[in-house]
Amino acid sequence: MAKIVVFNEYGGPEVLHLVEVPDPVAGPGQVRIRVKAAGVQPFDCATRRGDFAAYNPLTFPVRLGNEVAGVVDQVGEGVSSFVDGDEVIAFLTMEGYADAVVVPINQVGHKPAKMSWAEAGVLTASGQTAYTALDELRVGSGDTLLIHAAAGGVGSFAVQLAQARGARVIGTASERNHDYLRSLGATPVTYGPGLADRVREVAPEGVDAALDAIGGEALDVSLELLGSTERIVTIADWARSAQLGIRRVGTERSVQKLDDLTRLYTEGKLVVEVASTVPLGQAAEAHRQVETGHVRGKVALVVD
CATH class of the missing domain: 3.90.180.10 (Medium-chain alcohol dehydrogenases, catalytic domain)
Structure with missing residues (x-):
């Protein structure tokens, strides 16, 4: 049984x-x-x-x-x-x-x-969701990517996968997770009022794309920083994203993506x-x- x-x-x-x-x-x-x-x-x-x-x-x-x-x-x-x-x-x-x-x-x-x-x-679930979101955002070499809830399941994968594509990553997280994000190679910023200004401080040249994994205020901040919805996606907030016209992405799963994730792990590029x-x-x-x-x-x- x-x-x-x-x-x-x-x-x-x-x-x-x-x-x-x-x-x-x-x-x-x-x-x-x-x-x-x-x-x-x-x-x-x-x-x-x-x-x-x-x-x-x-x-x-x-x-x-x-x-x-x-x-x-x-x-x-x-x-x-x-x-x-x-x-x-x-x-x-x-x-x-x-x-x-x-x-x-x-x-x-x-x-x-x-x-x-x-x-x-x-x-595979969070790893492939992160993979799909980065594909949707067309994240590549030279991009600066903002990830909201970067220390969570999808966020922590997205940080590493984006860097493997040559992007710089800024990740929002609570203070207790900042050292963790630094260990993954991301620049951490704290949630809460003034978030947009804190992102501008660490990325005065601006951000090119945003991946939201928490919803709410994060979507508004992303739109304020980027000026359009073209390179913003969320996996978290259906209602607010619909109001703002921001795309919500699911997971297009495949063995090829799974094999890419395990390859990066074996190469020491994915924790x-x-x-x-x-x-x-x-x-x-x-x-x-x-x-x-x-x-x-x-x-x-x-x-x-």
């Missing part, structure tokens, strides 16, 4: 609970993965709360989780690129909080040997920050941590 986390009603973290279901079976073009770690995203918390219920109501029970890492233990018909025992990273849709999942092979990549399970489990690890059966605690809004990097659910 497999263990999965589900919820049967919208609500607080306490609605999450563990149940047993029959083991999934790999079909043609699929592999079964015994999960070692799964990432927890703010999106998961918003889904659990019912933030999207007005326009995307769910049918209960509902599962969560869009990223996992683990070991292949069953290979479906026609699969030759993976064998039993392969250590892999995979992306999927609302099934990751589990100790076993079945995934099409076009959503699976090989895990670097030196990458921990927790790092691998939190890599994966794991804020904490929480047992699968305590998913509610993982959600409580994420919902504080003060997590640096990502929280991982782990399976013994």
